Amino acid sequence: xxxxxxxxxxxxxxxxxxxxxxxxxxxxxxxxxxxxxxxxxxxxxxxxxxxxxxxxxxxxxxxxxxxxxxxxxxxxxxxxxxxxxxxxxxxxxxxxxxxxxxxxxxxxxxxxxxxxxxxxxxxxxxxxxxxxxxxxxxxxxxxxxxxxxxxxxxxxxxxxxxxxxxxxxxxxxxxxxxxxxxxx
Numbered sequence: 386x387x388x389x390x391x392x393x394x395x396x397x398x399x400x401x402x403x404x405x406x407x408x409x410x411x412x413x414x415x416x417x418x419x420x421x422x423x424x425x426x427x428x429x430x431x432x433x434x435x436x437x438x439x440x441x442x443x444x445x446x447x448x449x450x451x452x453x454x455x456x457x458x459x460x461x462x463x464x465x466x467x468x469x470x471x472x473x474x475x476x477x478x479x480x481x482x483x484x485x486x487x488x489x490x491x492x493x494x495x496x497x498x499x500x501x502x503x504x505x506x507x508x509x510x511x512x513x514x515x516x517x518x519x520x521x522x523x524x525x526x527x528x529x530x531x532x533x534x535x536x537x538x539x540x541x542x543x544x545x546x547x548x549x550x551x552x553x554x555x556x557x558x559x560x561x562x563x564x565x566x567x568x569x
Contacts, residue, residue, distance in 0.1 A: 391431025392538050397424040399542035402525065406518045406546070406553040412456035414517055415509065419449030425539070432537050437481025437495045438528075441502055444473045448509050467510050474502050494531055501527035514557065521550045 401421035408414050425442035448470045455462060478499055485492035504527065507520035525546040532540035 387431045391428050394424045394428035394431070395538040395542065397421075398428055398539050399545065402542040402546035403549045406521050406550040407556075409514070409557065410456075411512060411514055411517060412453045414514065415449045415453035415456060418508065419446055419453060422446040422449060428537070428539055432535070436484050437478055437492065437498050438531070440477035440481050441474060441498060441505075444470065444477050445505060445509070448473075452509050461512075462510070470509070471506060474506065478502055494534055497527045497531035501531070515554065518550045518554050518557075522547050525550065 398421050401417050401424070405414050405417040405421065408417065422442040422445040426439050426446065429438040429442060430436070451466075452462060478495065481498075482492065482495045485495065501524045504520045504524035508517050508524060511517055511520065525543040529540050529543035529547070532538075532543060
């Protein structure tokens with residue numbers, strides 16, 4: 386039953402990952418990322434992928450919702466907030482990795498989650514939608530490899546997220562080019 390609920394959450398993650406980069410505004414992408422990470426927590430924990438990804442997704446949920454709210458209101462994050470969340474991300478990663486060491490079976494796949502965390506920091510801290518989409522591609526590639534090795538259905542979400550981000554990059558690049566041409 387745990388596996389079914391976890392994989393069902395993975396389906397929500399899949400839909401959110403595919404849709405996320407298609408939104409035109411930063412706050413919309415961050416809101417969807419928050420929802421994705423909210424469902425990613427039970428997905429990662431219930432399918433047995435490891436505690437590290439679950440902890441990272443927990444921090445990401447709060448960070449995304451907070452930044453989406455601020456972006457919607459036209460406010461910028463304070464430097465101390467970014468530093469605090471960066472510390473929380475790496476602390477969560479460290480706790481998860483330490484837990485796997487304590488169990489006597491270090492999860493070397495957590496290297497993927499570490500690199501994905503660096504890309505995710507770009508997703509939530511950068512302000513240009515194009516940069517968010519590029520970081521999404523890097524984050525998705527790392528989690529695609531991690532989830533594929535762990536046989537998690539969320540791997541498909543990350544594969545389609547990469548394709549979706551690429552489509553959005555092309556789609557919105559054309560729109561930006563047209564907007565610039567109209568201003569001339």
